Structures are given as structure tokens and as C-alpha cells.
């Protein structure tokens with residue numbers, strides 16, 4: 001068993017999640033940021049990939065007090081569980097992923113992470129699971145999340161984690177906010193990177209909804225992922 005998995009990404013009109021500089025570009029409009037906070041508030045857990053985790057140490061919390069209060073009124077913790085998928089879990093202990101909360105923190109890693117680092121992360125309150133030698137076994141990670149009580153999992157990138165989940169058929173829904181700007185650059189990350197698929201293996205999506213979200217001309221597209 002696995003949770004319902006939904007990916008949310010913000011991209012430029014040329015499909016890039018960031019510029020070639022990879023400095024975590026601001027792509028979302030104010031309206032989109034509000035929408036994403038609601039998505040987070042409705043999730044049991046929020047997952048990010050290793051590159052995003054190590055470079056940005058995102059907070060992944062629900063920033064509005066009203067949404068946190070809604071969760072608490074439903075008997076849920078203030079913030080969803082934060083989940084990192086990282087081959088070598090050399091993340092900063094004083095970064096926002098570890099510090100911002102309160103929130104349960106789960107890290108899926110591989111045997112490449114030094115035992116001393118695993119001890120340090122555990123001492124700082126993270127639950128660390130070793131699932132693989134080279135890369136994290138994503139099917140096992142989702143099974144484990146289900147066992148931990150996660151029924152709705154929001155994935156917030158980056159491109160390589162998104163791609164692997166899509167490739168393995170582990171995604172139920174994909175929401176893409178498209179900002180009216182162009183980043184360009186062959187090395188700039190796209191919403192699904194990794195090794196790519198041959199044409200016959202392309203994943204098929206079913207359009208659920210499309211709408212203009214804000215005055216900037218940002219468009220929100222929602223797809224259902226066909227297995």
C-alpha cells in the first residue's frame with residue numbers, strides 16, 4: 001500500500017523549475033504561493049529530493065496560522081511530516097528542514113550516509129531509514145510512509161525526484177503552475193529530469209483542469225497520471 005501521491009511544481013513557460021544558476025528562483029506568484037500553502041495544509045507529508053534538501057534546506061511548513069489552526073481542529077499536527085529523499089544525507093543540522101516546525105522529520109537515505117551522520121540526525125529528532133545502496137528505493141519509501149500513517153503525500157520537487165516517481169508509475173496527480181517567463185538554458189532543471197524515457201515509454205496524462213490563476217498571466221494545469 002502507498003499514499004495518494006501528488007506532485008506540485010512551478011515552472012517557466014519553457015518548462016524550467018529554476019535558472020541554470022540553481023539558486024531557487026522565485027517562480028510562483030502570490031496567489032500561487034497561497035494555493036501551495038493550502039495544498040501543504042491538506043497533505044499528511046511533504047517530500048523533497050536530495051539536491052533541493054541539501055542546497056536549500058526548505059522549511060516545508062504551513063506558514064499561515066489560520067491553516068495551521070484548521071489542521072489542529074481536525075486533530076492533525078500543525079505541520080505535515082517533512083520527508084527528504086537523499087543518497088548521502090549530509091544535510092545541515094541547523095538548516096530550516098531540520099529546525100523549522102514543529103514537524104515530524106523523516107529522511108530516506110542509502111548506506112552511503114555515514115553511521116555518525118545518521119546518529120547525529122537521529123539525535124536531532126529526525127527518523128532516518130536506509131533504503132538502498134546507491135539510491136533510495138522509492139517504492140519502499142512510499143510503503144514506509146503509508147505504514148507511518150501518511151495517506152496524502154505532496155511532492156515538491158526537484159526534477160530528478162519527480163522524474164523517478166513518474167517513471168515508476170507512483171504519481172496520481174501532477175499540478176503545474178506555469179509562469180509567463182522564459183529561463184532557457186540546457187542545464188536548467190525541468191519538472192522531470194533524470195535519464196528520460198524513450199518515446200514509446202512516455203507517460204500519459206489526463207487533463208483535469210486548466211485556469212488562469214492570477215493577473216500576471218500565470219496558468220495552473222492539473223493532470224491525472226495514467227498508469
Ligand SMILES: NC(=O)c1ccc[n+]([C@@H]2O[C@H](COP(=O)([O-])OP(=O)(O)OC[C@H]3O[C@@H](n4cnc5c(N)ncnc54)[C@H](OP(=O)(O)O)[C@@H]3O)[C@@H](O)[C@H]2O)c1
Pocket residue numbers: 008009010011016017018022023024025027048049050051052053085086087134135136137138156157158159160161162164189193
Ligand atoms: N520550481 C519548483 O517547483 C521547484 C521545486 C523544488 C526544487 N526546484 C529546483 O529543482 C532543482 C533541484 O532538482 P534536482 O533535479 O537537481 O534534484 P532533486 O530532485 O531535488 O534531488 C535529487 C537527489 O535525490 C537523490 N536521490 C536519492 N534517491 C533517489 C531516487 N530514487 N530518485 C531520484 N533521486 C534520488 C539523488 O541522488 P544522486 O546523487 O544519487 O543522484 C539526487 O541527489 C533546484 O534548482 C531547485 O531550486 C524547483
